[in-house]
Amino acid sequence: MMRKLRFLLALWLGKCARLALRVLKRNATYFPGVVALKICPDFLGQVGKPENIIAVTGTNGKTTVSNLIADVLTDRGHKVLSNRLGSNVAAGIATTLLSGSSLSGKARYKTAVLEIDERSSKRIYPYLKPKLLVITNLFRDSIMRNAHPEYIASFIEQAVPRETKLVLNADDLISSRIAPENERVYFAVDRMDTDVVECVNLINDLQICPICSGELVYDYRRYHHIGRARCRDCDFKSPEPDYLGTDVDTAAMTMTVTDKQGGRAVYPLLSDSVFNIYNVVTVAAALHEFGLSHEEIAGSLRRTKIVETRYNARQAGNVRVVMQMSKDKNALAGSRAFDYISQLPGEKEIILMMNCMEDQKKWSENTTWLYDCDFEFLAREGITRIVCTGPRAKDYYLRLLIAGVPEEKLRCTMSELDAPDLLAYNPGESVCLFYGTDALDLVYKVQAKIIRCAEEAAAK
Numbered sequence: 442m443m444r445k446l447r448f449l450l451a452l453w454l455g456k457c458a459r460l461a462l463r464v465l466k467r468n469a470t471y472f473p474g475v476v477a478l479k480i481c482p483d484f485l486g487q488v489g490k491p492e493n494i495i496a497v498t499g500t501n502g503k504t505t506v507s508n509l510i511a512d513v514l515t516d517r518g519h520k521v522l523s524n525r526l527g528s529n530v531a532a533g534i535a536t537t538l539l540s541g542s543s544l545s546g547k548a549r550y551k552t553a554v555l556e557i558d559e560r561s562s563k564r565i566y567p568y569l570k571p572k573l574l575v576i577t578n579l580f581r582d583s584i585m586r587n588a589h590p591e592y593i594a595s596f597i598e599q600a601v602p603r604e605t606k607l608v609l610n611a612d613d614l615i616s617s618r619i620a621p622e623n624e625r626v627y628f629a630v631d632r633m634d635t636d637v638v639e640c641v642n643l644i645n646d647l648q649i650c651p652i653c654s655g656e657l658v659y660d661y662r663r664y665h666h667i668g669r670a671r672c673r674d675c676d677f678k679s680p681e682p683d684y685l686g687t688d689v690d691t692a693a694m695t696m697t698v699t700d701k702q703g704g705r706a707v708y709p710l711l712s713d714s715v716f717n718i719y720n721v722v723t724v725a726a727a728l729h730e731f732g733l734s735h736e737e738i739a740g741s742l743r744r745t746k747i748v749e750t751r752y753n754a755r756q757a758g759n760v761r762v763v764m765q766m767s768k769d770k771n772a773l774a775g776s777r778a779f780d781y782i783s784q785l786p787g788e789k790e791i792i793l794m795m796n797c798m799e800d801q802k803k804w805s806e807n808t809t810w811l812y813d814c815d816f817e818f819l820a821r822e823g824i825t826r827i828v829c830t831g832p833r834a835k836d837y838y839l840r841l842l843i844a845g846v847p848e849e850k851l852r853c854t855m856s857e858l859d860a861p862d863l864l865a866y867n868p869g870e871s872v873c874l875f876y877g878t879d880a881l882d883l884v885y886k887v888q889a890k891i892i893r894c895a896e897e898a899a900a901k
């Protein structure tokens with residue numbers, strides 16, 4: 442009885458906190474959950490949960506994948522509860538569930554799609570018992586918070602309920618080995634023209650066989666440890682995919698996904714980056730396992746637009762202004778973004794302003810990630826100038842010199858708003874702004890100034 446009363450008190454106070462914050466137009470996606478969990482530590486266990494929960498985790502792509510899954514389900518007529526605008530740790534999940542439940546604590550939704558932070562696994566999965574858990578991949582993330590990927594894999598493995606079915610990346614030998622007892626399906630992307638055999642990246646987190654420590658041989662490698670590998674000394678190898686993406690056509694922006702039962706369909710690509718190709722095959726696998734047909738998934742995806750904040754381009758004066766989000770303090774996201782932008786056609790000028798913060802006092806992270814990140818891709822031909830800016834300007838400058846970028850191509854200013862003045866705005870080129878999410882207001886000011894400078898340069 443006491444337990445029930447305590448839960449109801451937590452629920453109602455959480456709901457009140459959410460209402461109050463919304464009236465005040467404040468962020469109401471985290472604090473109500475903090476209140477609920479403080480009053481009732483097993484709040485997640487007691488609150489009503491939708492019958493079908495799809496959880497999505499992993500180092501990269503979890504936000505896009507969970508948004509796409511929720512979009513497709515909504516397009517198919519499902520009423521979906523999700524944390525897309527909110528937090529992905531325990532308090533955020535508690536807020537989402539309390540907002541989706543009645544005053545007596547019963548779930549008002551049948552389906553939920555929840556993005557979940559890897560490190561919060563233990564506090565969430567045992568209560569949630571998701572029907573499906575999608576793991577996009579596991580890479581080295583911010584080293585101060587996430588140590589190394591095997592450590593994060595062990596977090597998830599210890600927490601995932603036995604009855605949860607896993608949707609795993611067969612091309613990732615770290616995350617695909619999680620919880621071998623659980624029912625599972627694998628997805629993969631077939632060999633691509635851009636694949637290599639030797640690792641060209643600084644980060645390569647799986648260099649030896651995890652079973653016998655023998656030598657791993659890659660049939661092909663996409664980037665870092667992603668690819669198809671086998672051990673030379675034992676029978677360890679990448680699992681066979683149940684869902685395979687083939688015939689990737691970046692001109693037509695399509696890909697074929699085939700499943701083991703012989704089903705297949707042409708899927709739209711939402712962007713030509715390798716990450717996004719994986720995102721589509723991941724969504725296809727998860728939703729097919731959920732019970733949708735390929736035609737239904739592909740049809741709904743065609744009506745969906747990817748969130749535009751991570752990459753967008755527009756013409757200004759005689760140049761193309763490209764905005765490229767690069768997750769803060771994440772070496773791997775930086776490497777992927779540098780690789781992608783450096784291969785865009787034509788000449789490019791670049792401003793680096795990741796890791797800028799409105800409040801410098803909160804800054805704590807060290808700079809080791811810079812030396813895990815492939816700044817070497819920015820030494821490629823076609824990049825004519827790089828402006829380093831923000832509190833890390835000098836760190837970027839040094840790192841680019843080490844990466845082999847000639848000094849005459851580099852400029853440096855601590856003031857972000859001065860950075861656009863240091864570009865040449867040569868007609869026909871792209872001007873690319875790399876930014877993180879820690880100081881978006883400042884990012885938009887710099888973007889506006891780039892556009893103004895480009896228009897002025899064109900008018901001269």
Ligand SMILES: [Zn+2]
Pocket residue numbers: 650651652653654655656672673674675676677
């Ligand atoms: Zn081996």
